[in-house]
Structures are given as C-alpha cells and as structure tokens.
Amino acid sequence: MSRTEAQTRTELIDQQLEAAGWNVKDPTHVVEEFDITMELSEGVREARTKYEGHQFSDYVLLGKDGKPLAVVEAKKTSKDAAIGREQAKQYCYNIQKQLGGELPFCYYTNGHETFFWDLENYPPRKVIGFPSRADLERLQYIRRNKKPLTQEFINKDIAGRDYQIRAIRSVLEAIEAKKRDFLLVMATGTGKTRTCIAFVDSLMRAGYAERVLFLVDRIALREQALAAFKEHLPNEPRWPNVGEKLIAKDRRIYVSTYPSMLNIIRDPITTLSPHFFDVIVVDESHRSIYNTFGEILNYFNALVLGLTATPTDIIDHNTFELFHCEDGLPTFAYTYDEAVNNVPPYLCNFQVMKIQTKFQMEGISKRTISLEDQKKLILEGKEIEEINFEGTQLEKQVINEGTNTLIVKEFMDECIKDSNGVLPGKTIFFCSSKAHARRIETIFDRLYPEYHGELAKVLVSDDPRVYGKGGLLDQFTNNDMPRVAISVDMLDTGIDVRELVNLVFAKPVYSYTKFWQMIGRGTRLLEPKKIKPWCTKKDIFLIIDCWDNFDYFKLEPKGKELKVQLPLPVKLVGLRIDKIEKAIELGQQDLAQREIAKLQQQIVGLPKNSVAIKEAASSLAIVNEPNFWINVTHQKLEFLRTEIKPLFRTLSDADFKAMRFERDLLEYSLADLSGEKDKAETLKTGIIELISELPLTVPFVKLEESLIRSAQSNYFWANLDEDGLDNLVAKLAPLMKFREPDNKGKSQVHLNLTDKVINKEMVEFGPQHEAVSVSRYREMVEELIRELTNSNPILQKLQAGQPIGDDEANDLADILHAEHPHITEALLRQVYKNKKAQFIQFIRHILGLELLKSFPETVSDAFELFIQQHTNLTTRQLDFLALLKEVIIEREKIEKKDLINTPFTVIHPQGIRGVFSPTEINDILQLTEQLAA
Numbered sequence: 001m002s003r004t005e006a007q008t009r010t011e012l013i014d015q016q017l018e019a020a021g022w023n024v025k026d027p028t029h030v031v032e033e034f035d036i037t038m039e040l041s042e043g044v045r046e047a048r049t050k051y052e053g054h055q056f057s058d059y060v061l062l063g064k065d066g067k068p069l070a071v072v073e074a075k076k077t078s079k080d081a082a083i084g085r086e087q088a089k090q091y092c093y094n095i096q097k098q099l100g101g102e103l104p105f106c107y108y109t110n111g112h113e114t115f116f117w118d119l120e121n122y123p124p125r126k127v128i129g130f131p132s133r134a135d136l137e138r139l140q141y142i143r144r145n146k147k148p149l150t151q152e153f154i155n156k157d158i159a160g161r162d163y164q165i166r167a168i169r170s171v172l173e174a175i176e177a178k179k180r181d182f183l184l185v186m187a188t189g190t191g192k193t194r195t196c197i198a199f200v201d202s203l204m205r206a207g208y209a210e211r212v213l214f215l216v217d218r219i220a221l222r223e224q225a226l227a228a229f230k231e232h233l234p235n236e237p238r239w240p241n242v243g244e245k246l247i248a249k250d251r252r253i254y255v256s257t258y259p260s261m262l263n264i265i266r267d268p269i270t271t272l273s274p275h276f277f278d279v280i281v282v283d284e285s286h287r288s289i290y291n292t293f294g295e296i297l298n299y300f301n302a303l304v305l306g307l308t309a310t311p312t313d314i315i316d317h318n319t320f321e322l323f324h325c326e327d328g329l330p331t332f333a334y335t336y337d338e339a340v341n342n343v344p345p346y347l348c349n350f351q352v353m354k355i356q357t358k359f360q361m362e363g364i365s366k367r368t369i370s371l372e373d374q375k376k377l378i379l380e381g382k383e384i385e386e387i388n389f390e391g392t393q394l395e396k397q398v399i400n401e402g403t404n405t406l407i408v409k410e411f412m413d414e415c416i417k418d419s420n421g422v423l424p425g426k427t428i429f430f431c432s433s434k435a436h437a438r439r440i441e442t443i444f445d446r447l448y449p450e451y452h453g454e455l456a457k458v459l460v461s462d463d464p465r466v467y468g469k470g471g472l473l474d475q476f477t478n479n480d481m482p483r484v485a486i487s488v489d490m491l492d493t494g495i496d497v498r499e500l501v502n503l504v505f506a507k508p509v510y511s512y513t514k515f516w517q518m519i520g521r522g523t524r525l526l527e528p529k530k531i532k533p534w535c536t537k538k539d540i541f542l543i544i545d546c547w548d549n550f551d552y553f554k555l556e557p558k559g560k561e562l563k564v565q566l567p568l569p570v571k572l573v574g575l576r577i578d579k580i581e582k583a584i585e586l587g588q589q590d591l592a593q594r595e596i597a598k599l600q601q602q603i604v605g606l607p608k609n610s611v612a613i614k615e616a617a618s619s620l621a622i623v624n625e626p627n628f629w630i631n632v633t634h635q636k637l638e639f640l641r642t643e644i645k646p647l648f649r650t651l652s653d654a655d656f657k658a659m660r661f662e663r664d665l666l667e668y669s670l671a672d673l674s675g676e677k678d679k680a681e682t683l684k685t686g687i688i689e690l691i692s693e694l695p696l697t698v699p700f701v702k703l704e705e706s707l708i709r710s711a712q713s714n715y716f717w718a719n720l721d722e723d724g725l726d727n728l729v730a731k732l733a734p735l736m737k738f739r740e741p742d743n744k745g746k747s748q749v750h751l752n753l754t755d756k757v758i759n760k761e762m763v764e765f766g767p768q769h770e771a772v773s774v775s776r777y778r779e780m781v782e783e784l785i786r787e788l789t790n791s792n793p794i795l796q797k798l799q800a801g802q803p804i805g806d807d808e809a810n811d812l813a814d815i816l817h818a819e820h821p822h823i824t825e826a827l828l829r830q831v832y833k834n835k836k837a838q839f840i841q842f843i844r845h846i847l848g849l850e851l852l853k854s855f856p857e858t859v860s861d862a863f864e865l866f867i868q869q870h871t872n873l874t875t876r877q878l879d880f881l882a883l884l885k886e887v888i889i890e891r892e893k894i895e896k897k898d899l900i901n902t903p904f905t906v907i908h909p910q911g912i913r914g915v916f917s918p919t920e921i922n923d924i925l926q927l928t929e930q931l932a933a
Contacts, residue, residue: 012111020130034060070105084108112618131275146207154871159198170332183323187336188309188520209278258293343856356759425501432507456484499535569648610650658733
C-alpha cells in the first residue's frame with residue numbers, strides 16, 4: 001500500500017533501525033528531527049524547515065559518546081529514495097560544521113531501498129539494511145586511523161615471490177583508487193591462498209580491515225584455508241574453531257562455505273549485520289557461484305576480492321562484469337605458462353599421452369566385435385544384432401570390462417614410475433561415476449593381486465573412511481600406499497599432493513574451468529625439505545587422456561555451454577500464472593480466483609530474510625495490496641512474471657519431489673484447459689507411472705492405497721475436476737519421497753569384450769616443449785659421470801674432496817668427450833645455462849659438491865631479493881623490474897643507457913627516469929652491475 005512519509009518511518013524505517021539494534025525512542029541512541037542550525041547563504045532551505053535558518057534531519061544515529069555517527073534521510077515509499085541524496089549530504093556537512101568532530105555517514109531511504117554514502121571516500125551504493133552502532137563506530141575508526149596502502153609493506157615470509165607481491169600491490173593500489181571489487185587470476189599451485197593471506201595481513205596492519213570473510217565451496221577447502229590462516233596469521237582469532245557451529249562475533253578471520261554463510265544471513269536469530277565484514281575473499285570466483293550464492297555478496301557491504309585459476313581467455317564475460325573489470329582485464333593475472341617458464345620454474349610442466357581404444361572410436365557392434373567374442377556371446381544366448389552402441393555410450397548405456405581393463409594395463413605400461421621403476425608414482429584416476437570407480441578398483445585388484453588390494457583405492461566424498469588422520473586421503477598423501485587414488489569429483493579440485501606425477505582422464509570433461517582445475521592437481525613441484533621416498537624427483541608429470549579431452553578443448557576452448565536451468569519453484573509459479581491467464585481468457589473466474597489464492601499463499605511463503613526478497617520489497621508491496629488482485633489484467637500478469645516469479649529461486653528448503661508432482665499435475669490441468677489433448681494425455685501417462693511407483697509396503701503410503709489404486713484408472717481421470725486435482729496434490733505429493741522407480745529395461749548392458757588400442761600418441765600441449773630433450777641430455781650426462789666415478793681415479797679424488805690440477809681436469813674432459821662426443825664444455829654451459837662456469841665446476845655440481853646456479857636462476861634470485869627488500873614498490877615499478885629481469889636473462893648484460901630506450905619506453909616514455917627516483921635508480925644500477933660482474 002502507498003504510505004505517507006510518517007507511515008514509512010513508523011512502519012518500515014523504525015523497524016529496520018530496531019532490527020539493527022537501534023532504539024528509536026531512546027534519544028541517547030537516535031535523535032529524530034535533529035535540529036541543524038545553518039547559515040541561509042549556505043545551501044537551500046527545505047520545504048520542511050520550521051523557521052528561518054534551521055534544518056531538521058529525520059534521524060541522526062549517535063555513538064556511545066553521544067556524537068553523531070550517521071544521518072538517515074527518509075522519503076515515503078512512493079518516492080525514489082535518491083530524492084533524499086543531496087539533502088542527506090547537506091545535513092551531514094552542516095552537522096559537522098555545527099558540532100565539529102567527524103563527518104557523519106550518510107544514509108537515505110524510502111523504506112524499500114536504502115543507500116549508504118561514505119562521503120569523500122566512495123560514491124553512494126545500495127545496501128540491504130542499516131548498520132549497528134558497533135558497525136558505525138568500527139567504520140569511523142577505520143576511516144580515521146587507516147594508513148596509506150602505498151607505503152604498507154608486504155610480508156614476504158607469507159608471500160615473497162615477485163608475482164605474489166605484484167598481485168598484492170595491484171589490489172592495494174586499486175583500493176587507494178577507491179575501487180571496491182578486485183579479481184586475481186592465478187594458475188593453480190601459484191599460491192592464491194598465501195597471496196590472499198599476505199594481502200589481508202597488509203590490509204589489517206594498515207587499519208583498513210578488522211573482519212575478513214574467506215568463502216570456499218567445500219568443507220575440505222574450508223579446513224585447508226583455516227590451516228593456512230593459522231600457519232601464517234597465528235595471532236588473528238579465527239572462526240570456526242573445532243566443534244563450533246554457531247557463528248561467533250568476536251573473531252577477525254572467518255572461513256565459511258557458501259551454503260553455510262547463506263544459512264547464517266537468512267537466519268533471523270543470528271542477525272548478522274550487512275556491515276559486519278570489511279573484506280570478503282571469494283575463492284574460485286566464477287559466474288556459476290554467483291548465480292547460486294550471489295545473495296551473500298549482495299548482502300554484505302564490503303570490499304570483495306575474487307580468486308580464480310581459470311585462464312583469462314576462458315573466464316566468462318559475466319565474471320569480469322561481476323568484479324567490475326573493464327575490457328576483460330582482471331586486477332592481476334599470472335598464468336600457468338609464466339609459472340612454468342620462470343627461472344627457476346614455479347610449476348611443473350606436463351606431457352599428454354592420448355590413448356583411444358577401438359570401441360571408443362568405432363563403437364560396439366557386430367562390425368567391431370571380434371569373431372571369438374561373437375562366439376562367446378552366442379553361447380551366452382545373446383543376440384549379436386541387438387548389441388549396437390556408439391563409443392560415447394561407454395560407461396553410460398553400456399559397460400565393457402575389456403575397455404576398462406585395457407585402460408588400466410596401458411596406464412601401468414606408460415605411467416611415470418617411482419625411482420625403482422616398478423610401481424606407478426602417485427596417480428589420480430578421474431572416473432565418471434562411483435560405480436565406474438569401483439570397477440576400476442576391482443580391475444587393479446584382479447590384475448595386480450600381489451599388492452593385496454593396497455595399490456589403488458576409491459576416494460569419494462560420501463565415504464567416511466576418506467577423511468581424518470589415517471583416512472584414505474591421509475594415506476594417499478602421506479604413505480607409500482595407495483599409489484592410485486580413484487576419484488569421482490572429490491579430487492578434481494583442492495587436493496594438494498605435490499608428489500602426483502600421473503593423471504588419468506578416464507572420463508570426458510566438458511567444463512574448461514574444471515578441466516584446468518583437474519590438471520592443476522599435478523602442477524605443484526616438490527618441496528626440497530620434504531622429499532618422500534616414493535617420489536624423489538619431479539620435473540614433469542604425465543596426463544593420460546583416454547577421452548580426447550585435449551582435442552575437444554582445442555575445438556571448443558570454453559567447453560560445453562551449459563543451459564540455464566529454470567529452478568523448479570520458479571517453473572511451478574510460472575505455470576500457475578499461465579493457468580490464471582488461461583482461466584480469465586476462458587471466462588472461468590472461479591478457477592482463476594482459486595489459482596490466485598494458491599499463488600498468494602506461495603508469495604507469503606517466500607523466505608523473508610533472503611537478500612533477494614528484501615531487495616524486492618517495493619515489488620512485493622504492490623502485490624500485497626488487496627486492490628491488486630481485484631481485477632487481474634494482462635499488465636498485472638506480466639508484472640507477476642517479470643518481477644515476482646524470479647523471486648522463487650530463493651526457495652531452498654522445499655520438498656522438491658512433492659513440488660515436481662504438483663508441477664506435473666498443474667502442467668496437465670493447464671494442457672487440458674487449453675484443449676491440448678495429446679499433451680494432456682502424455683502428461684497423464686507420466687503421472688500415472690509416478691503414482692504406480694509408490695510402495696504400498698510403506699505404512700504412510702498404505703494409508704492412501706484406495707486413492708493410489710483408483711488414480712491409475714481411466715475412469716478416475718475422466719471424472720477428475722479441480723477438487724480432485726487438489727486432493728491428489730494434498731494426499732500424494734508428500735508421499736513422492738518414498739517412490740521406487742521401475743528401472744526394468746533401463747539398466748546398463750554389461751559386456752566383457754576384448755578391446756584394443758588403435759591410437760596412442762604424445763600430444764604437444766603446454767609451454768616449453770623443448771625441455772624434454774634438455775632434461776634427457778642432463779640425465780644421460782649425470783648417469784655417465786655417476787657410473788665412471790666407480791672406476792675413474794680423478795672423479796674419485798673429486799668426490800673425496802681432494803684438489804685436482806689443470807692437467808687432471810683436462811684429462812677428465814678428454815675421457816668424457818671420448819666416451820660421448822657431445823659432452824663438451826660449450827654444451828654443458830648451454831644446458832646448465834651458465835656461460836661463466838668451467839668444465840670442472842659442472843662435474844662438481846653433478847657430484848653434489850658445489851651448487852652451480854644457472855644465470856637465469858642467479859638473475860631471478862637477485863630480483864626476488866630486491867623486490868622483497870622494496871615491498872612498497874608500485875605496480876608500474878614492479879612491471880619495469882619484471883621487464884628488466886627478462887632483458888638481462890636474454891642479453892646477459894645491460895648498460896645504463898639501455899634503461900632509457902626500448903623496450904623500457906613501453907613502461908614510460910622516459911624509461912627508468914619516469915618510473916623511479918634517482919636514489920632508486922642507483923639501487924637498480926648496483927643490482928645490474930652485480931649481475932654483470
């Protein structure tokens with residue numbers, strides 16, 4: 001209903017303030033009609049001014065010290081809240097002028113929409129509700145005490161790599177530029193979580209944030225993030241601690257899954273303020289997360305940092321829009337290629353082997369089954385002509401044990417083994433279903449019984465034996481066995497096992513985001529201080545692709561376009577609106593009123609604490625007017641479709657099996673009403689089948705046996721009216737959860753036919769293809785020298801730590817060159833990327849007597865140390881240093897004059913002079929001279 005301003009204040013705004021903890025009737029909390037004395041020459045007098053030179057603010061919210069914290073300007077519901085914008089701003093400045101002290105925060109509202117304006121800091125933005133007094137005092141404290149972020153150092157012990165520092169600096173500079181949403185794109189394994197923690201640490205030390213929320217999509221990732229925050233920020237109180245379920249309000253770091261936080265903000269008892277958090281970090285940020293849980297980001301008034309490993313050219317355009325990244329450019333990006341090609345590399349490169357079997361490529365039919373297998377099938381009484389499956393139907397409509405057996409055998413032949421060369425290194429098998437995973441496990445046990453069922457284990461999320469200390473995941477991560485983890489979705493993301501050297505794609509993948517997350521399981525390098533006996537070396541990992549995934553993504557870089565599914569509650573309401581419209585069109589007013597009453601009941605049942613419902617307050621106010629339903633016109637129906645129907649996506653606690661049954665009956669009745677007899681008949685057949693699957697052995701179902709039996713007869717449907725339809729919904733919909741589908745004739749076909757590999761090839765995919773030949777050369781040289789050490793006296797002297805002369809060094813070089821002509825000082829310098837080392841230094845390095853860094857490693861280390869010592873560098877300065885590092889590695893030396901010419905003029909027309917101060921330039925010149933020495 002339309003309200004006056006006074007009614008708006010009493011019935012809406014007062015209640016909203018009280019919900020935030022303000023006692024509107026207590027003048028130590030809230031002053032209504034706050035008297036502001038003003039000079040007439042300043043500003044424009046309002047129509048409500050009671051006498052010359054005065055203004056009256058609708059509400060002023062006071063702090064514990066009695067000083068104004070915020071101004072709230074109210075307008076009646078029929079007016080746009082923005083009308084009060086300038087008025088509220090003027091009141092804030094006039095109050096500050098009148099009383100001195102700090103500038104109050106600015107709010108303006110019409111009861112349905114509320115806007116918050118942090119004057120002189122950010123433009124106005126829509127918020128869900130008012131802050132508590134504690135919120136406003138915290139925001140005021142932050143505003144008063146925050147320090148410039150450009151001067152805040154970054155803790156290199158948390159995130160000290162150059163790109164991590166650049167990422168953090170990019171976000172800090174964006175905050176200084178008054179932006180509120182940021183997106184970091186960082187390849188899996190490059191330390192997104194550590195980077196985020198170092199960012200939070202800088203922000204807290206600078207006084208910009210007191211409470212931070214870290215959102216993840218799975219419980220396992222929540223535990224991982226909590227452990228990381230505990231390790232790197234041990235003094236910051238965290239939630240949840242072990243066993244905590246109710247949210248505590250006295251912590252600094254909060255880590256939650258999306259569903260948990262959604263439940264918290266919808267819980268009227270929790271009453272978590274929309275201004276509770278200062279920063280929200282969204283792990284694996286993409287549009288699908290926002291579609292389901294965007295309500296969380298809409299609810300909180302906070303800075304938002306998105307993290308994702310999805311490559312920038314694959315990220316959905318809407319994700320960039322969500323974080324206000326113009327032109328598809330994230331705040332910062334660090335790619336997999338950059339990490340692999342860094343010197344030294346930050347991530348492990350991979351090779352891909354494509355394996356395709358005959359049945360996968362040509363299907364299973366009389367044409368492809370061997371004559372021997374055809375004879376077996378005939379003896380089993382099976383009709384060969386009836387066996388006709390496409391290759392894509394494997395593990396769906398048809399199961400062939402021979403194909404799975406072949407994949408396991410090929411894996412055992414081709415996989416990267418441990419140092420003994422017998423057992424596979426740590427491996428994940430990605431399977432299509434739990435049943436498929438169990439079949440693969442059975443095949444491992446049958447083919448390799450000598451490992452007593454310990455070689456390969458199924459790890460799925462609903463198995464309680466997977467979790468905790470000593471669980472299957474802990475065994476796979478920390479023990480020698482199992483070597484193979486057979487996974488269905490659970491290990492696709494989040495798991496961090498650095499020793500993984502094989503990934504087997506035993507299923508097709510259609511999401512490129514998920515595909516790269518799965519690849520990311522193998523990209524982490526070993527930690528030198530934590531080498532495990534089953535994996536002492538890892539310079540590459542192997543992907544065995546059994547389902548042509550790499551070729552698929554070359555043709556479809558963004559993967560399969562997922563169709564937007566209309567939520568069931570939205571679909572049900574849409575059908576009801578359609579039925580109302582059809583009934584009105586046919587002049588059946590009683591039927592229309594009957595359905596209108598049901599629709600009104602559904603609207604009443606919307607979750608009132610949902611952000612989407614609160615945001616739609618003005619639309620819901622219209623349909624809550626009794627007059628709206630007196631004459632339902634076409635325009636009103638369109639309003640219901642466009643404004644009200646989408647709100648039903650917020651329903652999450654319904655009995656969806658009951659709702660599906662109601663939807664089917666509603667669709668049937670609408671088809672019948674519209675004269676669509678064939679459609680109605682088809683729908684009726686489906687409904688009868690659903691009813692027939694209700695088990696009369698269940699006592700609750702048995703009570704409705706008479707209705708269940710009669711509802712399967714043609715007589716029942718021939719005489720069915722609206723009362724009968726409503727009775728079916730009331731009596732049978734709640735029983736649908738007991739339904740037992742009849743799967744006769746729909747089960748998978750199980751075969752055990754001999755399959756064979758018809759295509760096996762190495763695929764070039766990813767950076768640094770040439771690294772394989774270089775690594776093989778190094779392995780060969782190192783193996784030869786280790787062998788010769790057993791018999792060569794010069795090598796034995798070296799190993800014993802005794803000095804050798806120049807003649808002995810030359811003799812050793814001649815011996816090695818005679819044994820293998822390609823072992824030369826020149827080639828060793830090229831392979832080990834060190835053009836200054838002498839021949840004997842390479843030998844000492846191979847024997848482990850001397851650490852010989854490559855030139856690129858020396859340069860990278862020097863620049864990383866320089867950046868760690870100068871963490872207040874700007875992003876432009878960091879970009880300049882990154883370019884300088886590349887140029888030095890490429891040219892091996894650089895002169896002072898080069899720094900004001902290309903390519904450095906790309907960063908600034910004046911080169912180094914336009915980016916750094918004279919003192920900083922001297923520091924950089926010292927660095928370049930040190931590297932040239």
